[in-house]
Amino acid sequence: MKRPLPRILAASLALIGSIAFAGEVEVLHWWTSGGEAKAAQALKASLQAKGHSWKDFAVAGGGGDSAMTVLKSRVVSGNAPAAAQIKGPSLQDWAKEGVLASIDDVAKAERWDELLPKTVAEQMKYRGSYIAAPVNVHRINWLWANPEVFKRAKIQPPTSWDEFFVAAEALKKAGILPLAHGGQNWQDLTLFETVAIGMGGPEFYTKALVQLDPATLASPTMEKVLSTYKRIKPYTDKNAPGRDWNLATAMVIKGEAAMQIMGDWAKGEFLAAGKQPGKDFLCLPSPGSAKSFSYNIDSFAMFKLKSEANARAQKDLAAAIMSPAFQETFNLAKGSIPVRSGMKLDKFDDCAKASATDFAAAAKGGTLLPSLAHGMAVPSAAEGAIKDVISNFWNSDKMNSADAMKRLVSAAKTR
Structure with a gap:
């Protein structure tokens, strides 16, 4: 009969075993401020709890542009990190290079196909294999409104673009700026894509701005979208060029402007100012887009590693990203919603709950739309070319809708 190992010896052997399988995960990201940095720390803690070590590879600035430049040089030199913050079509571009690892075993064990739209x-x-883990969902097609301003003008926030122009006129007559806008090219494109969804609907948006179909880009519907988009400009102010998005949000918070069209990171500005959703500010689908959900999803691509221990740590990282605990912690800090379905949202605010309800409905209805303006819809070269056309159209008095359509067709061919 075998005698049981002394408790201390058994514990020591278990510790040795865990150390033997422990690895290091180097993670490239640009979560360097505020709640995002806190969320990164939570992810780090969950990996350390499994015995792994975390090597932070944070590259601030440029919305990830600087990080991608650094990443390319690392991969070319054969020294890729375990994971890197990459999203949208760029994931496919990296996968085609043959540098990303399959995490199908994690996805299968954790039932990702059931938990993700x-x-x-x-x-x-x-090619059918998971190569990245999704972190969150941002909704882009939000209209943020100051209810006190609308009350003062004795009108309701618009639910269609026709209603928008009626409301904008009434607000203007009341001496209130209708729309706070930041004149930067990505903000111009954000506004444009919400008009395209609201005026053309999800099928038009998909054909024109995801599939880049030339006939749809030059269609009568696109002409209507462009002319509607240009009609909005007189309801913004002359100081908009170069304005950061958060400064535009501050105008709505202070009652200097009635509305802003922006992704749900704008909510963080309202909350930081001590404002309550439903009372001090309203979060509504942008005009005409109630049944659609334009999204931006952060995700981590997993790179091929030589070390077996590090590869195991990498898979633990992928599992941790999709875990309910991290999904809650991170998204509460970021202002976004969990990408994982079936999550309890007790700690989330009313705007997040509305977003989660609409996300689930759009997933069922086939109206989840990848955001063109936020790197989810088309390759970066085409996105950049389209962004330039839309900003030039917005800022030029000489370019008409027909000119813009010709340029869009040409921009869509950029590779």
Whole structure:
């Protein structure tokens, strides 16, 4: 009969075993401020709890542009990190280079196909295999409104673009700026894509701004979208060029402007100012887009590693990213919503709960739309070319809709 090992010896052997399988995960990200930095720390803690070590590879600035430059040089030199913050079509571009690892075993064990909407799951895969773990969902097509300002003007926030122009006129007559806008090219494109969804609907948006179909880009519907978009400009102010998005949000918070169209990171500004959703500010789908959900999803691509221990740590990282605990912690800090379905949202505010309800409905209805303006819809070269056309159209008095359509067709061919 075997005698049991002394408790201290058994514990020591277990510790040795865990150390033997422990690895290091080097993670490239640009979560360097505020709640995002706190969320990164939570992810780090969950990995350390499993015995792994975390090597932070944070590159601030440029919305990830600087990080991608550094990443390319690392991969070319054969020294890729375990994981890197990459999203949208760029995931496929990296996968085609043959440098990303399959995490199918994690996805299968954790039932990702059941927990993620099909549209989202497909973006995380290359040739049917998961190569990235999704972190969150930002909704882009939000209208943020100051209810006190609307009350003062004796009108309701608009639910269609026709209503928008009626409301904008009434607000202007009341001496209130209708729309706070930041004149930067990505903000111009954000506004444009919400008009395209609201005026053309999800099928038009998909054909024109995801599939880049030339006939749709030059269609009568696109002409209507462009002319509607240009009609909005007189309801913004002359100081808009170069303004950061958060300064535009501050105008709505202070009652200097009635509305802003912006992704749900704008909510963080209202909350930081001590404002309550439903009381001090309203979060509504942008005009005409109530049944659609334009999204931006952060995700981590997993790179091929030589070390078996590090590869195991990498898979633990992927599992941790999709865990309910991290999904809650991170998204409460970021202002976004969990990408994982079936999450309890007790700690989330009313805007997040509305976003989660609409996300689930859009997933069922086939109206989840990848955001063009936020790197989810088309390759970066085409996105950049389209961004330039839209900003030039917005800022030029000489370019008409017909000219813009010709330029869009040409921009869509950029590779």
